[in-house]
Amino acid sequence: MIKTGDKLPEVSFSQLTKEGVMNPTTSQIFANKKVVLFAVPGAFTPTCSAAHLPGYIALADQIKAKGVDAIICTAVNDAFVMSAWGKSQNAEEIVFLADGGAAFHKAIGLTMETSDFGGVRSQRYAMIVENGVVTQLNVEAPKTFEVSKAEVMLAAL
Structure with missing residues:
Protein backbone atom coordinates (compact mmCIF):
# COMPACT_ATOMS: atom_id res chain seq x y z
CA MET A 1 0.00 0.00 0.00
CA ILE A 2 1.17 3.51 -0.78
CA LYS A 3 2.44 5.49 2.20
CA THR A 4 3.43 9.01 3.15
CA GLY A 5 6.54 10.03 1.22
CA ASP A 6 5.73 7.87 -1.82
CA LYS A 7 5.34 9.28 -5.31
CA LEU A 8 2.02 8.51 -7.00
CA PRO A 9 2.25 5.94 -9.80
CA GLU A 10 1.82 7.07 -13.39
CA VAL A 11 -1.66 6.08 -14.59
CA SER A 12 -4.43 7.65 -16.67
CA PHE A 13 -7.83 8.64 -15.34
CA SER A 14 -10.98 9.51 -17.28
CA GLN A 15 -12.66 12.87 -16.93
CA LEU A 16 -15.75 14.16 -18.70
CA THR A 17 -15.19 17.74 -19.82
CA LYS A 18 -17.02 20.11 -22.17
CA GLU A 19 -14.73 18.77 -24.92
CA VAL A 40 -15.13 6.91 -2.30
CA PRO A 41 -16.30 3.34 -2.89
CA GLY A 42 -18.87 4.56 -5.40
CA ALA A 43 -20.69 7.59 -6.73
CA PHE A 44 -24.32 7.92 -5.64
CA THR A 45 -23.82 5.54 -2.69
CA PRO A 46 -25.26 6.52 0.73
CA THR A 47 -22.31 7.69 2.85
CA CYS A 48 -20.52 9.08 -0.18
CA SER A 49 -23.50 11.20 -1.26
CA ALA A 50 -24.86 12.15 2.16
CA ALA A 51 -21.61 12.97 3.96
CA HIS A 52 -18.25 12.46 2.23
CA LEU A 53 -18.67 14.61 -0.90
CA PRO A 54 -20.90 17.23 0.80
CA GLY A 55 -18.22 17.85 3.42
CA TYR A 56 -15.68 18.72 0.74
CA ILE A 57 -18.19 20.91 -1.07
CA ALA A 58 -18.95 22.83 2.14
CA LEU A 59 -15.28 23.32 3.06
CA ALA A 60 -13.84 23.80 -0.44
CA ASP A 61 -13.10 27.51 0.02
CA GLN A 62 -11.40 26.94 3.38
CA ILE A 63 -9.33 24.06 1.99
CA LYS A 64 -8.24 26.08 -1.03
CA ALA A 65 -7.39 29.00 1.25
CA LYS A 66 -4.69 26.75 2.76
CA GLY A 67 -2.80 26.78 -0.55
CA VAL A 68 -4.53 23.80 -2.15
CA ASP A 69 -4.71 24.03 -5.94
CA ALA A 70 -7.38 21.36 -6.42
CA ILE A 71 -9.74 19.10 -4.54
CA ILE A 72 -10.18 15.85 -6.43
CA CYS A 73 -12.68 13.06 -5.91
CA THR A 74 -12.03 9.66 -7.45
CA ALA A 75 -13.85 6.35 -7.52
CA VAL A 76 -13.95 3.15 -9.52
CA ASN A 77 -16.76 4.43 -11.73
CA ASP A 78 -16.83 5.71 -15.30
CA LYS A 87 -23.62 17.81 -11.14
CA SER A 88 -26.32 16.25 -8.93
CA GLN A 89 -24.42 17.49 -5.85
CA ASN A 90 -23.63 20.96 -7.28
CA ALA A 91 -19.96 20.19 -6.66
CA GLU A 92 -18.48 22.93 -8.82
CA GLU A 93 -15.27 23.25 -6.77
CA ILE A 94 -14.43 19.54 -6.96
CA VAL A 95 -12.64 17.78 -9.82
CA PHE A 96 -14.06 14.32 -10.56
CA LEU A 97 -11.66 11.69 -11.90
CA ALA A 98 -12.90 8.26 -12.88
CA ASP A 99 -10.76 5.18 -12.34
CA GLY A 100 -13.08 2.83 -14.21
CA GLY A 101 -10.70 -0.13 -14.42
CA ALA A 102 -9.26 0.53 -10.94
CA ALA A 103 -5.74 0.95 -12.39
CA PHE A 104 -4.86 3.77 -9.99
CA HIS A 105 -6.31 2.11 -6.92
CA LYS A 106 -4.65 -1.22 -7.72
CA ALA A 107 -1.33 0.57 -8.23
CA ILE A 108 -1.55 2.26 -4.82
CA GLY A 109 -2.91 -0.85 -3.08
CA LEU A 110 -6.22 0.68 -1.97
CA THR A 111 -8.83 -1.55 -3.57
CA MET A 112 -11.44 -3.77 -1.98
CA GLU A 113 -13.56 -6.54 -3.41
CA THR A 114 -17.27 -5.87 -2.93
CA SER A 115 -18.58 -8.89 -4.85
CA ASP A 116 -22.10 -8.28 -6.14
CA PHE A 117 -22.15 -4.69 -4.87
CA GLY A 118 -19.85 -3.63 -7.69
CA GLY A 119 -16.78 -5.85 -7.77
CA VAL A 120 -13.42 -4.13 -7.28
CA ARG A 121 -13.89 -0.71 -5.69
CA SER A 122 -11.70 1.88 -4.02
CA GLN A 123 -11.30 1.91 -0.30
CA ARG A 124 -12.43 5.13 1.35
CA TYR A 125 -9.44 7.42 1.98
CA ALA A 126 -8.10 10.94 1.63
CA MET A 127 -4.59 12.18 0.96
CA ILE A 128 -2.67 15.37 0.53
CA VAL A 129 -0.36 15.27 -2.47
CA GLU A 130 2.36 17.81 -3.15
CA ASN A 131 4.00 17.71 -6.57
CA GLY A 132 3.00 14.06 -6.97
CA VAL A 133 4.25 12.96 -3.53
CA VAL A 134 1.90 11.84 -0.75
CA THR A 135 2.42 14.04 2.31
CA GLN A 136 -0.62 12.84 4.30
CA LEU A 137 -2.61 9.61 3.93
CA ASN A 138 -5.74 8.76 5.88
CA VAL A 139 -7.28 5.37 5.05
CA GLU A 140 -10.57 4.37 6.62
CA ALA A 141 -11.03 1.05 8.38
CA PRO A 142 -13.74 -1.03 6.70
CA LYS A 143 -17.25 0.38 7.11
CA THR A 144 -16.06 3.54 8.88
CA PHE A 145 -16.07 7.22 7.98
CA GLU A 146 -13.81 9.16 10.35
CA VAL A 147 -10.32 9.97 9.05
CA SER A 148 -11.07 10.91 5.42
CA LYS A 149 -13.61 13.62 6.22
CA ALA A 150 -13.10 17.10 4.85
CA GLU A 151 -12.83 18.50 8.38
CA VAL A 152 -9.95 16.13 9.19
CA MET A 153 -8.08 16.99 6.01
CA LEU A 154 -8.61 20.73 6.54
CA ALA A 155 -7.10 20.38 10.02
CA ALA A 156 -4.12 18.48 8.51
CA LEU A 157 -3.36 21.36 6.14
Missing part, protein backbone atom coordinates in the same frame (compact mmCIF):
# COMPACT_ATOMS: atom_id res chain seq x y z
CA GLY A 20 -15.65 15.13 -24.17
CA VAL A 21 -13.85 12.40 -22.25
CA MET A 22 -10.23 13.27 -21.53
CA ASN A 23 -7.58 10.97 -20.07
CA PRO A 24 -5.26 13.04 -17.88
CA THR A 25 -2.28 11.26 -16.36
CA THR A 26 -1.10 11.39 -12.78
CA SER A 27 1.85 13.61 -13.70
CA GLN A 28 -0.41 16.04 -15.59
CA ILE A 29 -2.82 16.26 -12.67
CA PHE A 30 -0.40 16.52 -9.74
CA ALA A 31 2.80 18.12 -11.11
CA ASN A 32 3.70 21.33 -9.28
CA LYS A 33 0.40 21.35 -7.38
CA LYS A 34 -0.85 20.82 -3.86
CA VAL A 35 -3.93 18.60 -4.05
CA VAL A 36 -6.40 17.06 -1.63
CA LEU A 37 -7.49 13.77 -3.17
CA PHE A 38 -10.29 11.75 -1.65
CA ALA A 39 -11.74 8.46 -2.80
CA ALA A 79 -16.39 9.36 -16.26
CA PHE A 80 -20.09 9.78 -17.11
CA VAL A 81 -21.22 8.55 -13.68
CA MET A 82 -18.65 10.70 -11.88
CA SER A 83 -19.71 13.78 -13.85
CA ALA A 84 -23.41 13.15 -13.26
CA TRP A 85 -22.78 12.66 -9.54
CA GLY A 86 -20.85 15.93 -9.31
